[in-house]
Amino acid sequence: MAGKWLIITEKDNTARRISSILFKNVKKVRKKGINVYQADNTYVIGLKGHIVQLDFPEEYNNWSKVPLKSLLRADIIKKVTEKNLVEVLKSIAKEIDRVTIATDYDREGELIGVEALEIIRNENPNVRFDRVRYSAITPSDIKKxxxxxxxxxxNLAKSAEIRQKIDLIWGAVLTRLISLSSGRLGKDFLSVGRVQSPTLRLIVEREEEIKNFKPKKYWEIFASFRKGEEVFQCKHEKRFEDKEQAEKAFAKVGDKGVVVSFEKKERAEKPPTPFNTTEFLREASKFMSVNKAMMVAESLYMSGYISYPRTDNTVYPKTINLRAIVEKLTQGEFKKEAEFVLSQEKLRATRGKKESKDHPPIHPTAVAKKDELSKDEWVIYELVVRRFLATLSPDAIWVVRRGKIDSSGEIFRFNGRKLIEEGWRKIYIYSKAEEVPVPDLQEGEVLDIVSKKLEEKETKPPNRYSSGSLIKEMEKLGLGTKSTRHEIINKLYSRKYVYGNPLRPSEIGMAVINALKKEAETITQPDMTSKLEEDMYAIAEGKLSDEYVVEESIRFLDEILSNLDRESLSKTLRDGIRKDKIVGKCPKCSRDLVIRKKKGDSRRFIGCSGYPDCNFTLPLPQKGTIYITSKLCEKHEIKRIKIRTKKGYWDLGCPYCNYLEWQEKNKKVN
Known part of the structure; x- marks a missing residue:
């Protein structure tokens, strides 16, 4: 090869793997603390994601003095975030003839590569450059x-840069707006973002639905019928809204029932569709947070075990040799499952509704041993392998029995099901097969009623969003992208706007949304954000100018700032912040108990708002993030508290009960 060649990847471990696949006798050299992999006349360098970032000039840094509107048309600058990396790129740029961008193939990866390319071309304007795209870091994929x-x-890189620019402006304007209005500055500032706000609104409004939900009573009648030794339960075909009617119907039910209709047939249950990012995160959220699941998936991808985990695709492309992957899996811990798939005459893969050309659905690319991976890595690897094998498996076959039974004019329905062929369910163990036993019956057959019952029930409020169902809703509304949705949810947690899973909003989270809904509702609606995502695709396809999209976004924010009632916004936010600190009523003087910090050492505790007249206090753990839940201790009418640590949530419960228990234990010890 004539001249010297530089290959740029997104991360160091990707650079290490790619260099080992492409070259023999690779030598690792450290330059300014950066790993450079050398072989023949080639350098391979892994970046650290973005090595430059967009920012406002320094004169815009004073939140209190800089007018918000001035941020809208400020000259955004690029700042180097990885100085040593940039210096190494500059020094190598002077001696190379060709550079190949080998960053992840998506919008963000394209921008990361272009950022590095611009630095190199500034040093060496005549350098030749090209791009390689791959979906798995395996020898065959990389060589191909x-x-x-x-x-x-x-254009693709430009669309990512424009999103960065718009997100920077939105984030700065809105974050400063609510932080200044609430008086929360410094490390306790309140952040608001283009995607963050409408996502938080979904959680807040669901919580309000649950709080305002008024249950309605209804009645259901159940009867258990016997045929021979088998007893099965049926439900009255009507749900009664009136208790008197329900009691009349219940009284009519005799001790016999006549089968008036019976149908028995086999039903095929199709296997699940291939994993795209949204579906993968929905399933992975059963085991860990979506943010952690994505981090683990990225680690497995960079180690060559699974394909690229950021994809919208749910259709395997014809270029993938599915049989070869299954055959490879027979050599590992999923031998039995892989052989089951291969036992079919022909492999047929399921197809989802979304098909894209950038990356295939997430699938295994190498055989892993359990002791090679961490516990979390194995959980995600097994999930990906089992999903992949399930998509190539035969249908699950059920026998379904449906019909009606008449007892003195009251009609009962039954719907039985029995799994007779496991099919894909044999492999995909995460989906429980629930059987409902019902025997074979004949029309006109008379059955004994073993028991009957009238049950009073209540309608239930809607479920809170789990992180998995929230990601699905975000996708449906066009909020964020496959690459950012899990990060948005993680940001809501880190800002203390939400806690738990299912997600509950904190008082401050509710205050932020209620204040914005009142004064600038469009910020909390998905429409503008969804349209902007569509504009990003148009920029990437060269159909829309980036200047137009940025200007449209600036005009939108300008209009919001012009119509805002800052005083009203400030009052709503400050009321919310105050509520967020209230734990309950002081047992001594009935004033509010609030979370406070000691002057000087910043240790936190619960104290009476009537201090110094009342000095009642309760201790708090000094580590972890505190969440005041809406559940009250029945004994003390103090809100229960949860603590979030790196290991997860710890339910502290009622801090007063907790303190009294601690005192009792100390008495016994002493």
Whole structure:
């Protein structure tokens, strides 16, 4: 190869793997603390994601003095965030003839590559450059990608940069607006973002639905019928809203029932569709947070075990040799499952509704041993393997029995099901098969009624969002992208706007949304954000100018700032912040108990708001994030508290009960 060649990847471990796949006798050299992999006349360098970032000039840093509107048309600058990396790139740029961008193939990855390319071209304007795209870091995928390089997609990179710019402006304007209005500055500032706000609104409004829900009573009648030794339960076909009617119907039910209709048939249950990012995170959220699941998936991808985990695709492309992957899996811990799939005459993969050309659905790319991976890595790897094998498995077959039974004019329905062939369910163990036993019956057959009951029930409020169902809703509304949705949810947790899973909003989270809904509701609606995501695709396709999209977004924010009632916004936010600190009523003087900090050492505790007249206090753990729940201790009428640590949530319960228990234990010890 004539001249010197530089290959740029997104991370260091990707650079290490790619260099080992492409070259022999790779030598690792450290330059300014950066790993450079050298072989022949080639350098391979892994970046640390973005090495530059957009920011406001320094004169805009004083939140209190800089007018919010001035942020809208400020000259955004690029700041180097990884100085040593940039210096190494500059020094190597002077001696190379060609550079290949091998960052992740998506919008963000394209921008990361272009950022590095711009630095290199500033030093060496005549350098040749190209792009390689791959969906798995395996020898075959990498060699294939490097054998047919393509062009850098500057429009795709531009669309990512414009999103960064708009998010910077939105985030700065709105975050400063509510932080200044609430008086929460410094490390306790309140953040608001383009995607964050409408996502938080979903959680807040669901919580309000639950709080305002008024249950309605209804009655249901159940009867258990016997045929031979088998007893099965049926439900009255009517749900009664009136108790008197229910009691009349219940009284009519005799001690016999006549089968008036019976149907028995086999029903095939199709296997699940291939994993795209949204579906993967929904399933993974059963085991860990969506943010952690994505981090683990990225680690497995960079280690060559699974394909790229950021994809919208739910259709395997024809270029993937599915049988070869299954055959490879027979050599590992999923031998039995893989052989079951191969026992079919022909492999047929399920297809989802979304098909894209950038990356295939998430699938295994190498055989992993359990002792090679961490506990979390194995959980995610097993999930991906089992999902992949399930998509190639035969249908599950059920026998379904449906019909009606008449007892003195009261009609009961039954719907039985029995699994007779496990099919894909044999492999995908995360979906429980619930059987409902019902025997074979004949029309006109008379059955004994073993028991009957009239049950009073209440309608239930809607469920809170789990992180998995929230990601699905965000996708439906066009909030964020496959690459950012889990990060948005994580940000809501870190800002103390939400806690738990299912997600509950904190008082301050509710205050932020209620204040914005009152004064600038459009910020909390998905419409503008969803439209902006569509505009990003248009920019990437060269159909829309980036200047137009930025200007449209600035005009939108300008209008909001012009119509705001800052005083009203401030009052709503400050009331919410005050409520967020209230734990309950002081047992001594009945004034509010609030979370406070000691002067000087910043240790936190619960104290009476009537201090110094009342000095009642309760201790608090000094580590972890405190969440005041809406559940009251029945004995003390103090809100129960949860503590979030790196290991998860710890239910402290009522802090007063907790303190009294601690005192009792100390008495016994002493």
């Amino acid at each position: 990608a490097f054998s047919s390089p393509t062009e850098v997609d500057f």
